[in-house]
Amino acid sequence: MGDLLDFLKFLKYRKRYWLWPLALLLIIFGTLLVAAQSSALAPFIYSLF
Amino acid sequence: MYVLGLSGYYHDSAACLIKDGAILAAAQEERFTRIKNDAAFPQKSIEYCLAYAGIRLSDVDHIVFYEKPFLKFERLLETFLSSAPYGIRPFLKAMPIWLKEKLYFKKMLVNALRRIDQEWRPGEGQLLFCKHHQSHAASAFYASPFSSAVILTVDGVGEWETTSVSIGAGHHIQPDCYIAFPHSLGLLYSAFTYHLGFKVNCDEYKVMGLAPYGKPVYLDIIFDELVDMKSDGSFQLNMKYFNYTTGLTMTSKHFDVLINAARRHPDEPISQKHMDIAASIQTAAEQIMLKITTALYAKHRIENLCLAGGVALNCVVNSKILKLSGFKNIWVQPAAGDAGGALGAALAVYHQYLDNKRLNTSQDRMQNSLLGPECTTNQVLQALNASGLAYEKYEKRQLYSTIASEIAGGKVVGYFNGRMEFGPRALGARSILADARNPEMQSLLNQKIKFRESFRPFAPAVLEEFADDYFDLGVKSPYMLMVGDVRSDKRIADQQQGETNVPSIKRARSVIPAVTHVDYSARLQTVNATDHPDFYQLIRTFFELTGCPMLINTSFNRMDEPIVCTPQDALDCFLGTGIDILVISEFLVRKSAI
Numbered sequence: 001m002g003d004l005l006d007f008l009k010f011l012k013y014r015k016r017y018w019l020w021p022l023a024l025l026l027i028i029f030g031t032l033l034v035a036a037q038s039s040a041l042a043p044f045i046y047s048l049f
Numbered sequence: 050m051y052v053l054g055l056s057g058y059y060h061d062s063a064a065c066l067i068k069d070g071a072i073l074a075a076a077q078e079e080r081f082t083r084i085k086n087d088a089a090f091p092q093k094s095i096e097y098c099l100a101y102a103g104i105r106l107s108d109v110d111h112i113v114f115y116e117k118p119f120l121k122f123e124r125l126l127e128t129f130l131s132s133a134p135y136g137i138r139p140f141l142k143a144m145p146i147w148l149k150e151k152l153y154f155k156k157m158l159v160n161a162l163r164r165i166d167q168e169w170r171p172g173e174g175q176l177l178f179c180k181h182h183q184s185h186a187a188s189a190f191y192a193s194p195f196s197s198a199v200i201l202t203v204d205g206v207g208e209w210e211t212t213s214v215s216i217g218a219g220h221h222i223q224p225d226c227y228i229a230f231p232h233s234l235g236l237l238y239s240a241f242t243y244h245l246g247f248k249v250n251c252d253e254y255k256v257m258g259l260a261p262y263g264k265p266v267y268l269d270i271i272f273d274e275l276v277d278m279k280s281d282g283s284f285q286l287n288m289k290y291f292n293y294t295t296g297l298t299m300t301s302k303h304f305d306v307l308i309n310a311a312r313r314h315p316d317e318p319i320s321q322k323h324m325d326i327a328a329s330i331q332t333a334a335e336q337i338m339l340k341i342t343t344a345l346y347a348k349h350r351i352e353n354l355c356l357a358g359g360v361a362l363n364c365v366v367n368s369k370i371l372k373l374s375g376f377k378n379i380w381v382q383p384a385a386g387d388a389g390g391a392l393g394a395a396l397a398v399y400h401q402y403l404d405n406k407r408l409n410t411s412q413d414r415m416q417n418s419l420l421g422p423e424c425t426t427n428q429v430l431q432a433l434n435a436s437g438l439a440y441e442k443y444e445k446r447q448l449y450s451t452i453a454s455e456i457a458g459g460k461v462v463g464y465f466n467g468r469m470e471f472g473p474r475a476l477g478a479r480s481i482l483a484d485a486r487n488p489e490m491q492s493l494l495n496q497k498i499k500f501r502e503s504f505r506p507f508a509p510a511v512l513e514e515f516a517d518d519y520f521d522l523g524v525k526s527p528y529m530l531m532v533g534d535v536r537s538d539k540r541i542a543d544q545q546q547g548e549t550n551v552p553s554i555k556r557a558r559s560v561i562p563a564v565t566h567v568d569y570s571a572r573l574q575t576v577n578a579t580d581h582p583d584f585y586q587l588i589r590t591f592f593e594l595t596g597c598p599m600l601i602n603t604s605f606n607r608m609d610e611p612i613v614c615t616p617q618d619a620l621d622c623f624l625g626t627g628i629d630i631l632v633i634s635e636f637l638v639r640k641s642a643i
Contacts, residue, residue: 003153010119019126026126030148 051108054395056115056387060086060250063388064094066102067395070408074101075420075471077388080614086251090161097422106166113398115390116181118154120208122147124230128294136295179394181207188393189357190217191400193380196410199351204358205235214345220400220407231294232285234337235360240291241330243299245323246313257363258505260331261568263324271333274307282344335369346375353378361385364572368532383418383528384472417580418528419478421469424616429633432616439642443635452632453591456484460629461498463605465619466583474529475604476574477510477584479612483601485509490563497627501608507601509564512588513577515598520573529574535559563601574602
């Protein structure tokens, strides 16, 4: 999670505020994607879709 | 103080170790893994660098990666937003890799480094990231023999920059201006490379080699439609014709219509039209680079120019700049591509981040680019004995005279000696050598030894003091990054002068036909006794025997393979090709004895 927060801080530092919504969306989906592939959370995530 | 520079995860991974500003070791991962342009984490290269210095990773003061992944990701997101909804396919292809791996780059890098040394923990400010073009600029300036220079870096793309200009003075590099993605000379050249059926980011040099066979008939189209060139050297591409921001190909269908030809299939024979396309983009690249450098010279009035980035490997462009731009001296980083970024990042940390002065600003610091691994006599003997091949051992002088007389007799020699080269060129440490006077040698080497396209020319390694007798160049070219025309008195009167089709390369057009391209140019390496004593002595011995002060020097590998690294690699290449004689250090193996 530290790296993702770092990326959001980086966008703030670069004043690329218009990228925040897209970055957040990608991060949420990315986290789900990684969790779905590698943990016991998978069945619960699948049921969301 | 040790600084370790790393490049990788895109293409051509490498590592470089410097100690108190001196370059100790540098190597490309492909040489160890045997995967051409290997982009993986450069573990073996790092292990080699550490072993060379006799240290562990925990002894290294700073580790620096050659680009900034967050900036790259920012470019990806912005490019997607600016072209949405087009570009969804490359976006969907790139995102999983970024979301699963590259966004966690720092963690990934730390984990990979800890596999090398489990005791290593990154302290505050110990793991650093340098911008891509800053790495290139540092590799060009800090390694150069100049105390002040204009630094020009040109490649496909780094984070945002595709072309950057900085001013180097002492141990400072001050950014001046840049051109941002998607407007890129490197990607323009790659788009044509793609259209010609070659591999992008890999085969651009084949387009350069093909260009002299054609005529630049598409040059007007390139400047009328594809490139909007400004008087200050900046340019914009007309993105209607390119697909690399929104698709999975380099060019769009409009490009095919404009050129009036579909993309060449890699197996399709090369036609005159393909040669004309190659000639057109090569001429355009020369004109664009000339415009940039002429404008830079007029603006800064500094006599020295340093070049790096993939485009700086285009030796025809480099020679045009030297002759016509106004700059008096040019120095090109021999590892100008991304591998050299590892070296540049390390030097940038030492001089820019840590504010250390350069020890000597009048000497080239690349040590002839012989920065890679070497092997001990025991390792050579082990490989030779395991192969079961008969070998002969020679004292140095005797070895050189044996090699020289075999080459003069028409034999092809695989030559493996000392530390291997860092960068794409073989410079006499891992080289295939042959007689430049033999008119059959160009075809023989291409077809029976390198197994590569018949149009490809070969380069000469020439004794520095004789270079001007044979070539119109006027400067040293120790890294094979300049071309010179064969002097008129060395040319042979040609009945079909001006003919430049592929079969015409077999016709002797000079006294050194095997290294004379169809346009009489040669990409030469000048060799002197101080910088490269062993290789110099070998060529000198050949000169004393034959009166010819040069040899064909081509990389010791087969097509699409990395240059050989170990004695075993050399033996494999020797046995799998038509090479007649293999020399590893002081040992000689003859194919005829098998």
